[in-house]
Amino acid sequence: MAAEKMPWRTARIGAIAPVTPRVKSFRFEGLEGRHRAGQHVEVRLTAPDGYSAQRSYSIASAPGDAAGLELMIEGLEEGEVSSYFAGIAEVGDEVELRGPIGGSFVWSPEDEGPVLLIGGGSGVVPLLSMLRARFSARSETPMLLIYSVRNAAEAIAREELQIRARDEPGFDLTLLTTREGATAGRRVDRVMIETALDHVGKPRHVFVCGSNGFVGSVSDLLVDASVKPSIIRTERFGG
Numbered sequence: 001m002a003a004e005k006m007p008w009r010t011a012r013i014g015a016i017a018p019v020t021p022r023v024k025s026f027r028f029e030g031l032e033g034r035h036r037a038g039q040h041v042e043v044r045l046t047a048p049d050g051y052s053a054q055r056s057y058s059i060a061s062a063p064g065d066a067a068g069l070e071l072m073i074e075g076l077e078e079g080e081v082s083s084y085f086a087g088i089a090e091v092g093d094e095v096e097l098r099g100p101i102g103g104s105f106v107w108s109p110e111d112e113g114p115v116l117l118i119g120g121g122s123g124v125v126p127l128l129s130m131l132r133a134r135f136s137a138r139s140e141t142p143m144l145l146i147y148s149v150r151n152a153a154e155a156i157a158r159e160e161l162q163i164r165a166r167d168e169p170g171f172d173l174t175l176l177t178t179r180e181g182a183t184a185g186r187r188v189d190r191v192m193i194e195t196a197l198d199h200v201g202k203p204r205h206v207f208v209c210g211s212n213g214f215v216g217s218v219s220d221l222l223v224d225a226s227v228k229p230s231i232i233r234t235e236r237f238g239g
């Protein structure tokens with residue numbers, strides 16, 4: 001169903017938890033139905049005077065997660081919707097959601113692999129859902145995540161990702177910190193992509209998510225590295 005035809009549903013915030021200094025996790029109650037890993041929802045906020053604003057947010061939780069649908073939202077200064085989530089939202093608040101939305105930026109364990117995931121900043125959120133879905137299905141599909149962030153403290157779910165890379169057979173993580181540590185000043189580049197491709201094997205699916213600039217430059221690098229454009233799926237968060 002087209003997104004604009006989907007009904008809005010009221011969802012109650014059941015839990016809020018800090019994820020990084022700028023990102024918080026929100027668990028929503030009262031949402032039935034299953035999504036596919038990689039999909040997003042639309043969130044609509046309406047002020048008492050009737051003014052409303054809506055934005056898209058990727059689903060972080062795995063399909064069927066009993067703890068409820070999870071979003072991870074980065075608070076942007078002056079951001080109309082994200083600043084509500086960063087500073088005002090409380091457990092018990094109700095917002096309107098619709099979805100799940102998205103038909104091509106999705107992966108399920110049946111889709112197999114190898115799978116190359118490349119995320120920048122909050123662009124890791126839908127990729128996290130894919131990793132969580134892989135784990136829920138006890139899948140050992142080869143999957144490699146290149147995750148680019150400015151510094152380690154800004155890495156969403158860093159500890160979870162590191163534990164998954166340590167414990168889950170077939171999953172590998174390359175965490176790139178562009179402003180600190182040994183990789184300061186480095187961006188996702190051709191060498192990194194070729195190393196990842198050598199490691200994970202010829203990919204069946206490639207998912208790239210982040211800001212417009214990040215997705216554009218990574219997609220170019222993938223094509224330069226002879227990855228077929230038809231297997232590269234992208235999600236742009238804006239910015």
Ligand SMILES: Cc1cc2nc3c(=O)[nH]c(=O)nc-3n(C[C@H](O)[C@H](O)[C@H](O)COP(=O)(O)OP(=O)(O)OC[C@H]3O[C@@H](n4cnc5c(N)ncnc54)[C@H](O)[C@@H]3O)c2cc1C
Pocket residue numbers: 040055056057058059072073074075076077078079080081082083122125126235236237238
């Ligand atoms: C499919 C999809 C999935 C997404 N998933 C996620 C996700 O999982 N997590 C996430 O955090 N985001 C996600 N996004 C991005 C999200 O939809 C919003 O774009 C983001 O939260 C910013 O919305 P906002 O209303 O807070 O900012 P907006 O009000 O739309 O502002 C956008 C930018 O402009 C700046 N700005 C706004 N007003 C002013 C002003 N007056 N002067 C100067 N600058 C200004 C803000 O600082 C901000 O940087 C996703 C986007 C898409 C398309």
